[in-house]
Amino acid sequence: MNLEQILTPQVIAAVKELYGVDATDQQIQWQKTRAEFEGDITLVVFPFVKLARKAPQAVAQEIGDKLMADGTGLVAKCNAVQGFLNLCIDQSYYINQLKAIAADEHYGHFPYPNAKCKNGKCKNDQMLMMVEYSSPNTNKPLHLGHVRNNLLGYSIAKIQEANGWKVVKTNIVNDRGIHICKSMLAWLKFGNGETPESSGKKGDHLIGDYYVRFDKEYKAQIAGLMAEGMDEETAKKEAPLIKEAQEMLRRWEANDPEVRSLWAKMNEWVYAGFDETYKQMGVSFDKIYYESNTYLEGKAEVEKGLAAGQFYRREDGSVWADLSKDGLDEKLLLRADGTSVYMTQDIGTAKLRFQDYPIDKMVYVVGNEQEYHFKVLSILLDRLGFPFGKELVHFSYGMVELPNGKMKSREGTVVDADDLMAKMIEDAKEISKDKVNTLQGITEEETNEIARKVGLGALKYFILKVDPRKNMLFNPEESIDFNGNTGPFIQYTYARIRSVLRKAVSASTLSGEAGLSLDPKELALIRRLMDYPSVVRQAGEEFSPAVVCNYAYALACDFNSFYHDCSILNEPDENKRALRLLISQTTARTIADAMSLLGIEVPERM
RNA sequence: GGUCCGGUAGCUCAGCUGGAUAGAGCAACAGCCUUCUAAGCUGUGGGUCGCGGGUUCGAAUCCCGCCCGGAUCACCA
Numbered sequence: 001m002n003l004e005q006i007l008t009p010q011v012i013a014a015v016k017e018l019y020g021v022d023a024t025d026q027q028i029q030w031q032k033t034r035a036e037f038e039g040d041i042t043l044v045v046f047p048f049v050k051l052a053r054k055a056p057q058a059v060a061q062e063i064g065d066k067l068m069a070d071g072t073g074l075v076a077k078c079n080a081v082q083g084f085l086n087l088c089i090d091q092s093y094y095i096n097q098l099k100a101i102a103a104d105e106h107y108g109h110f111p112y113p114n115a116k117c118k119n120g121k122c123k124n125d126q127m128l129m130m131v132e133y134s135s136p137n138t139n140k141p142l143h144l145g146h147v148r149n150n151l152l153g154y155s156i157a158k159i160q161e162a163n164g165w166k167v168v169k170t171n172i173v174n175d176r177g178i179h180i181c182k183s184m185l186a187w188l189k190f191g192n193g194e195t196p197e198s199s200g201k202k203g204d205h206l207i208g209d210y211y212v213r214f215d216k217e218y219k220a221q222i223a224g225l226m227a228e229g230m231d232e233e234t235a236k237k238e239a240p241l242i243k244e245a246q247e248m249l250r251r252w253e254a255n256d257p258e259v260r261s262l263w264a265k266m267n268e269w270v271y272a273g274f275d276e277t278y279k280q281m282g283v284s285f286d287k288i289y290y291e292s293n294t295y296l297e298g299k300a301e302v303e304k305g306l307a308a309g310q311f312y313r314r315e316d317g318s319v320w321a322d323l324s325k326d327g328l329d330e331k332l333l334l335r336a337d338g339t340s341v342y343m344t345q346d347i348g349t350a351k352l353r354f355q356d357y358p359i360d361k362m363v364y365v366v367g368n369e370q371e372y373h374f375k376v377l378s379i380l381l382d383r384l385g386f387p388f389g390k391e392l393v394h395f396s397y398g399m400v401e402l403p404n405g406k407m408k409s410r411e412g413t414v415v416d417a418d419d420l421m422a423k424m425i426e427d428a429k430e431i432s433k434d435k436v437n438t439l440q441g442i443t444e445e446e447t448n449e450i451a452r453k454v455g456l457g458a459l460k461y462f463i464l465k466v467d468p469r470k471n472m473l474f475n476p477e478e479s480i481d482f483n484g485n486t487g488p489f490i491q492y493t494y495a496r497i498r499s500v501l502r503k504a505v506s507a508s509t510l511s512g513e514a515g516l517s518l519d520p521k522e523l524a525l526i527r528r529l530m531d532y533p534s535v536v537r538q539a540g541e542e543f544s545p546a547v548v549c550n551y552a553y554a555l556a557c558d559f560n561s562f563y564h565d566c567s568i569l570n571e572p573d574e575n576k577r578a579l580r581l582l583i584s585q586t587t588a589r590t591i592a593d594a595m596s597l598l599g600i601e602v603p604e605r606m
Numbered sequence: 607g608g609u610c611c612g613g614u615a616g617c618u619c620a621g622c623u624g625g626a627u628a629g630a631g632c633a634a635c636a637g638c639c640u641u642c643u644a645a646g647c648u649g650u651g652g653g654u655c656g657c658g659g660g661u662u663c664g665a666a667u668c669c670c671g672c673c674c675g676g677a678u679c680a681c682c683a
Contacts, residue, residue, distance in 0.1 A: 029624095029625080031625075031626095034626065034627090036626090036627085037626085042625095042626090044625060044626095046625075046663065046664080049663075050663090056663085081626075082626070083625080083626085083663085083664095084625080084626060137683080174683070177682095177683075178682090178683095179683080316681090318681065327609095328679095329679075332680085332681055334681090335681045336681070337681085339681085341680095341681070341682085341683085342682075342683050345683090367677090368610085368611070368676095368677060368678090369677055369678070370677095370678090370683090371609095371610065371611090371677080371678070372609085372610090372677095372678055372679065373678095373683090396610095396611090398611080398612085398676090398677090399676085399677085401676090406676095431645070432645090434645090435643080435645080437643080438643045439643095454645085462618095465619075465620085466618085466619065466620095467619085467620085469611070469612080470611085470612065470619090471611090471612075471675095471676070471677090472618085472619090473617095473618070475617095475618090478617090478618095478632095481618095481631075481632065481645095482645055483631085483632080483645055483646090484630080484631040484632060484645095485618095485619080485620090485630060485631040485632090486631080486645085488645055489631090489645065489646085491645085492643080492645045492646075493645095493646085495643070495645095496642085496643055496646080499642075499643055500642050500643090503642065504642090546619095546620085549620095550620065550621095550630095553620095553630085553631090554630095557630090560646060560647070561647075563642080563646080563647090564638095564646075564647045564648085565647090567641080567642070568642060569642050570641070570642065605643080606643085606645075
């Protein structure tokens with residue numbers, strides 16, 4: 001039970017006694033006391049001013065006097081400034097809270113709050129949330145946009161786990177379609193049998209190169225045709241290359257063995273490349289789906305819906321859903337030639353997933369450009385009887401933009417994920433060269449490991465600290481910071497604490513704390529630590545790793561300030577020293593936990 | 607045009623379930639290492655919170671209108 005929960009009923013009682021009115025929970029507003037006033041927590045008394053028909057200051061004073069006279073001794077002092085009642089809480093309360101936090105192995109995590117209730121009877125099963133993220137196309141390597149997606153998806157999964165959900169991380173790989181045929185065709189025509197082994201290229205990069213090559217050759221053909229007098233639109237349709245690619249797609253759909261085997265081979269190259277990237281990024285999946293396996297399932301679902309009268313068929317044979325009752329348009333589900341569209345595939349994927357897992361909540365981590373798609377998908381899944389359809393979450397995030405606009409794969413204006421991670425690790429290593437005194441006696445391997453954690457930490461924090469909904473800017477010309485409000489700053493704080501704890505000879509236990517008086521910096525830290533569970537809760541409700549970032553930063557700031565002012569190991573009073581060690585240890589643990597929710601590792605030294 | 611999202615310091619971003627004088631970091635400048643890691647700490651300067659109305663004791667925050675930027679409204683994914 002936190003401070004507000006303890007104090008709120010006391011305030012309600014005080015207001016009742018003083019003014020004979022029943023105050024509602026909503027009228028009780030707490031906020032942190034501003035630094036310039038004395039106190040730990042502040043009650044806003046404006047809501048009671050009318051009831052009391054007195055000046056705000058007088059009301060605040062009256063309530064404050066009542067709280068102090070309650071006999072518990074919790075409120076040690078108070079002062080009233082206008083309509084704000086600042087309360088000083090007895091220090092023993094904080095010390096007890098600190099001990100409780102230190103003793104709680106899973107502090108900030110909520111084990112099973114989401115008990116599944118059926119027929120009013122709770123079976124205490126854990127609710128299952130499936131989180132889809134990454135969802136790459138197999139025709140090009142991952143870029144910075146994917147990095148944001150992956151980091152957000154992974155972090156959200158961790159955050160929801162901390163909030164008590166059973167989370168299944170999933171990936172839907174878009175492995176079929178015209179895009180991969182383009183790469184395949186270009187490889188056949190211009191590849192001379194190049195393989196990842198023969199060229200030493202990562203498989204996804206190799207395929208990406210041929211995708212770019214296709215586009216280049218295709219554009220040349222279009223230009224050629226236009227020079228012969230054809231208009232642009234016709235030229236785009238008539239260029240031999242695009243026709244060949246389309247023909248290849250037809251052969252793929254017809255299960256042509258030759259095309260299928262090439263397709264399988266090239267996709268394997270891509271997956272090997274993706275696996276490397278995912279591993280370096282530190283993300284993982286519990287279950288991977290492939291569109292080549294789900295799109296037929298989608299067609300079947302649509303046919304079923306059609307038979308059930310949910311959808312209708314037009315004269316040309318195409319199948320549509322009428323969403324006008326939901327305030328939307330009509331939406332195509334199957335083309336006249338019977339082939340499926342994006343929506344059909346997503347329905348099929350949902351079907352398979354629901355067969356595989358008892359999904360209570362489905363979360364799609366997909367860019368905000370697809371908001372309309374998911375609005376439609378939600379309605380369609382609901383109509384088709386999927387329990388999670390209506391309440392599906394499209395975790396919609398903003399684009400990563402470069403100084404000159406959006407990234408475009410075909411135009412080569414992308415920031416490659418592998419390159420970027422390598423660059424960050426390299427930068428981290430460069431910076432660590434100046435730290436010879438703190439990193440002396442460490443093996444080359446350890447140094448590399450620290451650089452990896454720190455470099456990736458800088459990148460991840462840089463991306464995750466921004467509100468996911470917002471577009472964010474990345475300037476490749478300016479390197480990502482390692483100072484200030486950054487991942488490395490927080491990692492550094494952790495490493496500092498670990499260093500102190502290593503040097504602490506014995507873990508003396510805290511006793512006889514009655515006589516202890518808390519330093520303001522100690523108090524601030526304990527209060528910050530107390531906030532952690534509500535931060536985890538909020539991050540889960542809002543689907544926002546940024547909330548966790550802000551907290552981790554604030555916690556690190558509080559610690560550094562404390563560290564600067566208060567000596568830990570050199571504190572002569574044994575009891576005080578024990579308290580500070582306990583604060584330090586709890587802070588380190590909380591930093592590490594918060595960072596783990598972000599998918600960021602913390603080094604023991606740096 | 608309809609719908610959705612954003613506009614806060616020179617730059618990158620917090621704050622947005624209404625609360626006291628709008629916060630960080632970067633960049634600039636000035637201090638702090640014989641003492642637990644200086645990737646740190648302390649300080650200075652920097653703002654019509656896009657604009658205009660409204661709601662109220664109180665608005666960056668809520669409501670309405672407008673301006674600017676982005677996304678979306680495909681037999682693309």
